[in-house]
Amino acid sequence: MPLRELSFVSTQPITSLPYFRYRVRLNAAVDAASLPGELGKLTSSLKWKHKVAILSDPSNAAILSPVPLSSQDDRYTILAQEQIDLASQHYEHFLFQVCNFALFKAFENAKNPPRIDRILKRIYSPAPSANLSANQTSNLIEGQRYLTFDFIRDWHQHLVLILDFASQFYSRLTLEELGIENLKPGDRLVHTYDGKVCEFLAIGQATINTPLVELGNNSLVQYHLQKDNLTEQLINSLNLSTPVLMVRYSSGNKDFDAPHMPQLLRQLYDREDVDNDLFNEQIWPIAEKVTKAIQSVQFLNTKNRFNLSNYLPVNFSTSLRETQNLQHFTEGKRSKNLDFGQRAIAGKSQPILVAYPTAGVGNYHLLEKPAEIKAAILYPQPWESQALSYTEALKKEMDRFGINLKRFSQPYDPHNQIQIREICQNLKKECEFVIAYVPKPGEEYFTREVNPYKLIKRQLVLRKLPSQMITKSTLNRRWNDFIVRNIILGINAKLGYLSWRLNEMPGTAQAFIGLDIGRKDNVAVGASAFFIDASGQMIGWSNAQFQAFRETFDREKLKNLLMDLVSLYRHQFHLPLQHLVIHRDGKVQDEEFQAISELKTQLADEGLKYLDVVEVIKSGTCRAVLWNPESVENPYTNPQKGWGWEHCRHEAVILTTGDREAKVSPNSSPRPLRIRRRLGETDLLTLAEQVYWLSEMQVGTTQTIRLPITTYYADRAAEFALEGLIPVGIQQDKCLWFL
Numbered sequence: 001m002p003l004r005e006l007s008f009v010s011t012q013p014i015t016s017l018p019y020f021r022y023r024v025r026l027n028a029a030v031d032a033a034s035l036p037g038e039l040g041k042l043t044s045s046l047k048w049k050h051k052v053a054i055l056s057d058p059s060n061a062a063i064l065s066p067v068p069l070s071s072q073d074d075r076y077t078i079l080a081q082e083q084i085d086l087a088s089q090h091y092e093h094f095l096f097q098v099c100n101f102a103l104f105k106a107f108e109n110a111k112n113p114p115r116i117d118r119i120l121k122r123i124y125s126p127a128p129s130a131n132l133s134a135n136q137t138s139n140l141i142e143g144q145r146y147l148t149f150d151f152i153r154d155w156h157q158h159l160v161l162i163l164d165f166a167s168q169f170y171s172r173l174t175l176e177e178l179g180i181e182n183l184k185p186g187d188r189l190v191h192t193y194d195g196k197v198c199e200f201l202a203i204g205q206a207t208i209n210t211p212l213v214e215l216g217n218n219s220l221v222q223y224h225l226q227k228d229n230l231t232e233q234l235i236n237s238l239n240l241s242t243p244v245l246m247v248r249y250s251s252g253n254k255d256f257d258a259p260h261m262p263q264l265l266r267q268l269y270d271r272e273d274v275d276n277d278l279f280n281e282q283i284w285p286i287a288e289k290v291t292k293a294i295q296s297v298q299f300l301n302t303k304n305r306f307n308l309s310n311y312l313p314v315n316f317s318t319s320l321r322e323t324q325n326l327q328h329f330t331e332g333k334r335s336k337n338l339d340f341g342q343r344a345i346a347g348k349s350q351p352i353l354v355a356y357p358t359a360g361v362g363n364y365h366l367l368e369k370p371a372e373i374k375a376a377i378l379y380p381q382p383w384e385s386q387a388l389s390y391t392e393a394l395k396k397e398m399d400r401f402g403i404n405l406k407r408f409s410q411p412y413d414p415h416n417q418i419q420i421r422e423i424c425q426n427l428k429k430e431c432e433f434v435i436a437y438v439p440k441p442g443e444e445y446f447t448r449e450v451n452p453y454k455l456i457k458r459q460l461v462l463r464k465l466p467s468q469m470i471t472k473s474t475l476n477r478r479w480n481d482f483i484v485r486n487i488i489l490g491i492n493a494k495l496g497y498l499s500w501r502l503n504e505m506p507g508t509a510q511a512f513i514g515l516d517i518g519r520k521d522n523v524a525v526g527a528s529a530f531f532i533d534a535s536g537q538m539i540g541w542s543n544a545q546f547q548a549f550r551e552t553f554d555r556e557k558l559k560n561l562l563m564d565l566v567s568l569y570r571h572q573f574h575l576p577l578q579h580l581v582i583h584r585d586g587k588v589q590d591e592e593f594q595a596i597s598e599l600k601t602q603l604a605d606e607g608l609k610y611l612d613v614v615e616v617i618k619s620g621t622c623r624a625v626l627w628n629p630e631s632v633e634n635p636y637t638n639p640q641k642g643w644g645w646e647h648c649r650h651e652a653v654i655l656t657t658g659d660r661e662a663k664v665s666p667n668s669s670p671r672p673l674r675i676r677r678r679l680g681e682t683d684l685l686t687l688a689e690q691v692y693w694l695s696e697m698q699v700g701t702t703q704t705i706r707l708p709i710t711t712y713y714a715d716r717a718a719e720f721a722l723e724g725l726i727p728v729g730i731q732q733d734k735c736l737w738f739l
Contacts, residue, residue: 003639004320005653006163006289006623008297011315013157017086017095017308022063024076035061042075052309053101055094064094066309089649092153098308099151099159106305115195122146124168124195140172141269143282147296150620152648160648161300161316162622163293167282169269175262176242188268189247189260193229197268198247201257208261209240220244220261234263276665283667286625287636294318320625323645323653329689330355330642338696339503339535340365353503357702360500361485364400368497372404374430378423378456379437380445381411386475387437394435397484403492407435414438414445414452424459433495434460434467443472457725466494466735486701493700496734498537502693505534507686508610509581511569512694513562514710515592516585517553518718530713531565536697538734540568541713543721552589559599566603576607581682581690583616585711588678596679612680614687616711621674622647624655638669641704644688650677652688656695656706673706700739713738 030038036058043056043063055064063069063076064084071078086095104116107123115124124146150162170190171178180203187200206212208220215223221238224230230238244259271279284292297316300306304313330337340352340360354360379387388409395405408428412420427434438453439446446452453469460467468491474483492499514530531539542561553561562582569577580603582596593613600611626639641658657670675691677684694708705712713736720726720738 002627003323003326003643004625004627005323006293006625007321008161008316009154009321010159011317014087014159015157017312019064019066019084019086021082021084022069022078023061023080024063024078026076027074053098055097096151102306102308103149106300117195122148141169141274142172143167143169154648159314160321163296164623165284165289165292169274171267175265178267180262189265190268192264192266198249201246201248204244204246204259206244207240208242208244212259220259224261224264229264280665280667283665285667286638286669287634290625290636320627325685326643326645327685328642329644329692334504337503337693338500339367340500341367357500361702366401366492367500369401369403369492370495370497372406373433375405375407375433375435376427376431377407377409377435378412380414383437384411390475393479394484398488401488415447415450417450417455420452420455421459424456433491434465436467437470440471454723461726466737490700490739493736493739499699501535501537502697505693506689507682509579509690510534510577512581512583512710513565514583514714516711516714516718518722530710531568532710536694539572540565543717553592555591555595558592558595562599578607579610580608581612581614583614583708583710585616585715588613588615593678612682612687613678615676615678616691616708617674617676621653621672623669624672644685644692646684647674652684654688654692656692657704700736
């Protein structure tokens with residue numbers, strides 16, 4: 001049965017798309033930092049004036065247009081113009097922007113146009129789904145499906161349209177009907193009139209009828225009357241003394257705050273706020289997604305609706321795109337590639353090689369483990385009986401793994417910050433681990449003012465003590481082998497032991513570095529780097545804290561960071577590092593690429609011969625479809641994990657999860673990863689297979705993780721570092737604090 005992509009190829013290649021490039025000077029005084037934003041505003045205005053895709057090219061201070069622009073305009077002066085071809089590889093980024101515009105325009109010109117979110121690239125279904133559920137506060141939740149998309153080009157310049165479907169959930173009630181007293185900072189909100197999303201900050205001092213300077217001395221009521229956002233029924237029912245809400249919008253790399261009306265906002269809900277049964281009903285299985293995607297393509301093909309720049313119609317094949325150079329990484333010599341150590345059979349040692357982590361852990365195998373753990377057990381006083389009983393059962397399970405849990409117990413008051421601090425500070429010197437039973441939000445004894453989880457973690461970081469938190473919901477569940485064994489794996493990994501390793505890594509790479517950035521209040525913490533050897537063992541890691549307004553590393557700090565980590569390799573293995581692969585979570589920014597390119601030359605003097613730089617991309621990836629043309633009832637199903645194939649020039653797709661790992665819903669489809677080679681000569685699918693095997697090395701749990709540990713660990717560490725829950729700086733520590 002062939003594997004296909006949920007994407008569609010244009011019937012003809014895109015070989016030419018003529019455009020004019022106008023280099024301009026803005027007539028208003030604009031500094032370099034503000035130029036991209038101001039140029040974007042200008043091109044947006046021109047786009048709607050001419051009804052064509054006019055683009056901003058800030059790196060060249062230029063405007064790209066398919067039609068001639070007037071040389072007379074109060075806003076800009078044309079300095080030079082030239083004709084370019086957006087179909088050439090150099091301008092491919094701009095070509096895809098034109099494609100986005102063409103797709104939006106095709107749906108906007110439909111008989112009953114849907115609502116469109118251009119920033120998020122979503123085309124919403126014409127109407128919300130039926131009332132789905134009443135949540136715990138008895139407010140009805142509404143679900144609305146949307147179509148999302150992306151574009152690439154294949155090796156022969158054909159355009160490839162990638163389609164997918166998802167859902168958004170929000171309250172049917174406005175915030176006025178819902179009540180604003182329960183709002184928390186950070187809650188996501190959605191406009192009732194255009195579907196734009198914002199974030200709640202605080203309840204303001206003014207009312208919706210107070211004249212506001214930022215609105216030209218208009219009130220919010222007057223402003224939205226002018227915008228036609230208020231229905232007659234709403235106008236008649238307005239309580240003019242309603243306080244304004246302060247909300248935050250994210251636009252590109254800049255955030256801005258604004259006042260808003262509770263009557264025009266609804267609350268957005270996350271997946272965990274929606275009942276499982278109703279969430280499952282909202283998700284289309286892969287066969288339904290294929291059907292709807294084909295119908296969407298047929299819609300675009302009819303009447304040449306998808307038209308680039310008004311004179312180049314593009315039609316797409318209605319057959320799913322075939323995969324190129326398809327490989328299954330878990331077949332053949334690497335079918336059992338996870339090494340759990342040795343066992344004695346008939347007096348001889350034999351390796352324990354398995355296909356999945358559960359096969360090793362289920363038989364109580366661990367590659368590395370401590371013979372004994374001296375642990376403090378902390379628990380709220382009212383939970384004493386239940387917590388100690390659970391700890392005793394946990395000890396017996398650890399005994400089966402050959403680990404002796406030596407413990408002493410200490411109750412605490414979950415409402416008393418001072419007492420909790422003192423308990424953590426006065427733990428016995430021989431204590432090497434802490435198991436803490438803590439309430440989580442929504443559970444009894446939890447308060448945001450204390451939050452025992454974060455308080456205990458922060459205190460233990462100061463003492464360099466790793467810990468394992470167990471919530472009341474876990475205590476209340478029936479004994480579950482899967483959960484308990486994952487707790488043991490977490491403890492083992494946090495103590496720095498490797499529960500299993502890779503038997504063989506494809507290619508010649510000796511080590512991998514994962515880069516990611518976490519941001520909070522304009523302070524970026526680069527959980528820079530998780531330095532992993534070819535067997536999946538951590539060599540070292542670092543969190544570097546610095547100011548940042550974009551998700552990019554400072555050039556010099558990145559170079560120093562990578563140099564320090566490479567030095568760790570030489571120190572540990574007493575050999576120069578000859579082949580390094582860098583995984584960047586998301587896009588490698590221009591400054592980062594320049595820094596790495598410069599560093600490559602420096603490291604060559606230290607013995608480095610090969611350097612690959614790979615972007616690990618979580619979004620915009622096509623779904624994978626297993627197609628069985630002989631099955632009439634169910635020709636489209638979810639594939640198993642382990643597949644990889646070439647997607648386009650320098651890009652590959654990897655299924656790190658499969659049909660067995662569809663956790664969120666029985667209807668859900670695995671979301672593949674996409675990788676992009678930015679630097680290096682290693683075969684693309686070798687790089688893809690390396691990412692796959694590193695996704696199997698999340699040694700703190702047997703649960704399948706979509707990401708490789710290089711970027712997954714870096715992402716987790718960034719999140720913890722932002723909360724002050726792990727140490728910062730270069731670490732040779734192998735303890736996985738953040739699991």
